[in-house]
Every structure is written in C-alpha cells, then in structure tokens.
Amino acid sequence: MHLYDRVAGLFGTNGIVGAGIGHAVGIGLAQRIQGLDGIGVAFFGDGATNHGAFHESLNLAAVLRAPAVFVCENNLYATATPLSQVTLNPDIASKAKSYGMPGLAVDGNDVLAVWQAMGEAAERARSGGGPTLIEARTYRTVGHHEGDPVTGTYRTQAEVDEWLQRDPIDLFRRRLLSEFGTATPEDIAAIEARVEAVVADALAFARAAPEPDPATARRHVLADPLNPPPALDRRSPGSMRVQGWLEAVRDGIAEEMRANSAILYFGEGIGERGAASPTPRVFGPSSEASVLLIPRSPSKASPLRLLAPRPRERAACPT
C-alpha cells in the first residue's frame, strides 16, 4: 500500500478503498489527449464496488469512452465482510450494464482466462471502444493483513482448503507441464528460483538501505519553485480593458487551453450554457461541429476540449 512507481506505470497502490478507480479514468483520458496509446487500469476488490467512487468512475468512463479497464478481484470478502452481506447483487460484472459498458466475469484463478479477458479489454480501450469491467472471481487464501486469522472467524477451514486446491499458480504450473507440455519441471524450477532471488534481493536491498534523512521530510509538498515561470515574469501590464469577471476568467482559460493542448475542462454548466467557460465562439474559427464535448478518439484538430456530456451526443449503450 502507498506505493508509486512512475517508471513502471504504477500510479499508486492507494490507501483509500475505491479512490484509485477514478484515477484510471483520468490516466486514460490524459493518454488520449496527448495522443498516446496508453490506457488506465484500476485494480480493486469486491468491497470497493459498493463505494460511490466505483459507480461514478464507471459512469464517467463510459460516457467519455475513456481508454480504461476496471479489474475487480472479487475474493468474496472485504477484509472480513462477506460480499453477500453488503449487496443484493453479488454478480459484480453485471453492474457494468448500468453504465452501458461490457462486463466480463472470468475465473480469476485461471491465468489464461484473465490474460485473455484483459487482452480484449485493453484492445477495446486502445481502439476507442471504451472501458470494460472485468470481474475476476478468486479467493484470498491468506489473511487480509498480518495477524488476521485465516480461519475461525469469518471463514471455515473447509472453504479455504477448497480454494487452495485451485491455487492459480499451481493450476497454471500443472497446465504448462501436462496439458500444454510447453515447460519442463526444470524450466519451472528455474523460474521459481529466479523469482525467489528477485524477492531475496529486494529484501536485502530494503534491509541495507539507510534510514531517510529527517532533513528531507519537508520536500515534495508543493513544486519548488512553487510558482510557474510565467508568473514570476513581472512585466508591467500593457494596455488594459474593462471586462466582467466571468468574461476575464473565461478568456484566461481559453488562452491557456490554446497554449496547452493537454488541458481538459470538465464540469457542469460549462460549454454552451456556461457563461464562465470557453465556448466555441471564444475560439473564433472553430465551428461547433469540431467541438467535442465527448471526445471519442484522440482529436488533435480540435482546439477545444470540453467534456460535458450532452444528451444528443451521448453514445448508444453498448451491450
């Protein structure tokens, strides 16, 4: 938890249940607006699907056709709370239908089934087909946290034993060896030895790493310097003109959006209705037809990126 690795594309193993689901939407949209083909992927548990963030994120992702994939690892328990006690619809994949996106339930302990579902969903996201919800039905055969009793409180030994028979790594190992015949026991042993060495190295590295210097504790709260360069250029203002508040702010936003094609503008009351926001008219030659209130694909041609859904632009719900 609380891990980030930009190089690996890890945007955070969030400490707040459900909070990272929306980030996948934002990351996907950010990729698209920059003309990149990356997608946002959120991993979360069954407990998160009753959080408002899950529903809000899926809805927005669908309506904006965000390049995102939502992967729910349904292991039947939110820490110690059984899924059946907190929803009358434990079929999580079916919730995708509410938001007009495909929902797939797969055997979460079948490595190839998950790989295949994810491949399809990622391809759909990349090609402009919008988001997908994948429910990987699985189980946690260990405690939720250090010291969490594996059985005896919210689960029985028989239930855990049954799932242990279907351990995804054991299953995949068996299939590679006997069903596909694509690996020998020596291959598997070499992979396992390599993984164990990686973990041992990481552990040794962490143990040998020095404690951080307390003098660094106040770094990275805000940018340093805090002000962006143009704000420090204290040129005396040129000519002035009298403007209303909303008009002045709208002009400022429009100027910045023209200068930076990666600015996205979300909100209620923006676009045609909002007097406070850049409208097609602000951009002069841009005709309304080129204004994408719901962008469906990377559109570098459009200088305006207002993302307020309008009924007539709403996408037909895919099933």
Next chain:
Amino acid sequence: MFADFAFETAGQIVLQAAKLRYMSNGALSAPVVVRAGAGALRSAGPHHSGSYHPVFAHMPGLIVCVPSNPADAKGLMKTALRASDPVLMLEPKGLFASRGEVPEGEHYVPFGVARLARAGRDLTIVAAGQMVPRALEAAESLSSENIEAEVIDLRTILPLDVATIMDSLRRTHRLLVVDEAWAMCGLGGEIAQAVNELAWDELDAPVARLHTAPVSHPFAPVLERSVLVDVPRIVRAARDLIAGLVPVPDHWMTTGLSADTTLAPLPSLSRTRRPLRRPRPAKGSRSHALWRSNRLAWHPRPLA
C-alpha cells in the same frame, strides 16, 4: 460548481491530489484546478453559500486562491493552469457581476503575493475575495472620520503572504482581519498568531477579526444579512480597534461547564523528578509577608 460541492469529492482533493507529489517522492503531481463559486450571495442557502478556503488551506499540498477582482481572477487562473500542483480557485460568486480593468495579453498573478489595495496609516485591514471591496468601501467611509485604513488583498490563502501583512502592520500598528469564512481555526486566528510570532512589538492593540457568524447560512434574507460581515460591521470594528477595543467573538461554543479534573490529579512531587520550584519573593517585601503567612500563593505582581 458551488464551493460547497467540493466536499462531495473531498477525498480526491485532500487525500489524493494534495498528497500525490509527497507520496510519490516528487515523481508525480496532480496539476488540477478546482474552480468553484464561493461565498454568500442573495440567500443561496446553506448548501450554496459557503467559503471554505481555511479548510483547504489547512491541508499540506493544496494552493488556495480567493481573488477579489476580474484581473486577479484571470491572472490567478492562468497561473493555476501553468502550475503543477492542485489549485482551489474559489471565486466569490458575489463578484461575478463585477467589472474591472484587466490587462490585455499574457497576464499571470503569482501565488503568495498579496496586493496593497489601499494605502493608509491608522490600521491595516486584511481581506480576501468579496471582503476586499467591502473593506475598501468601509475604508472610504472611515476616511471621512479621519481614519485612514490600509487594505491588503491576500489573493491567495495558501501560500499566505505574511511578509506584506507585517510590513503594513509596521506602518499602522493595528490589524483587523475581515474574512467571509468562519472564525473557528480560521484565517483571523491564523494571522493574529502570525503577528504574535513575527511582529508582536508592533501592536498598539490586539489583533481584531470579523468572520461570518458561526451558523450555517440561513435562507431568509434578513437572517442571512444578520450573520454576514458587511460594511457597517467593518467600519464599527475599525473604529473600535482605533479606540483599543477589540470584539471578543463567540465562535468557541463554550458551555460554561468547568473543566473535568477528576482524571487529572495535580502533579505530585515524584522522587524521580526535580520538585517544582517557585522563586521566593525578597525578604521584607509585601509579597514575602503574604508568602510567609501562606494566605495566598505568591505572584510576581502582588495584588495591590
């Protein structure tokens, strides 16, 4: 969006955007501008009237802007859209209908630089947002009484330009904070304490503060008017401050009940600790006599 609605997504603002740079050790940041109409305007009611800048300024990792005029609103917005940190742009909707001179072309207002809105010699009024035009109106009224108020427009609540406030205080020696948000853990207390720490010797009177009364915004216009800071209240507070009178606010919601001491007995003189020592008064003094007679505890300034 109304500023009140920000709490619908407060977790994303204060737990995610604000902490992303720190949690990623500077590798990631959330360059997002949350633009919201803030403050009271014509009975918008309890869910459409709030000024919440102190709540957001409390959280490390957020920049909080409360502009007071069209030029600053545009300039701060342009800076916010160039910045790489999350910015709360709380625009007083009571000023949406206002007009003003706006520089043409590129115009950026830096974060953390207050604006001297009016020069004066007798007291300093610190304000932000729609309190700035009210403070200026009050200052004009005070001027007719030969009280010249200096008015400082903070522009950003975080970063807070304490240097400009202290500079002004060194000229005027009196400070009145006028803020539309509530007083509890708020801007008035924050600035007063900054003065304690940075310029206490400059004060000719305690720092005064005016805030919206500690209630949700009532709907009835007459009730709403009774809880907001208006020009007459600013004028009165400034006059009182010049006279050395500072209003004692009532936002603490004191109960009148005495402190619960049942679980906290007075510290005993433990053998492992040095006994508490009080200085003894000089022999022959009146306080020495009182101390000797044990009639009352010795006090460095004996009662007359």
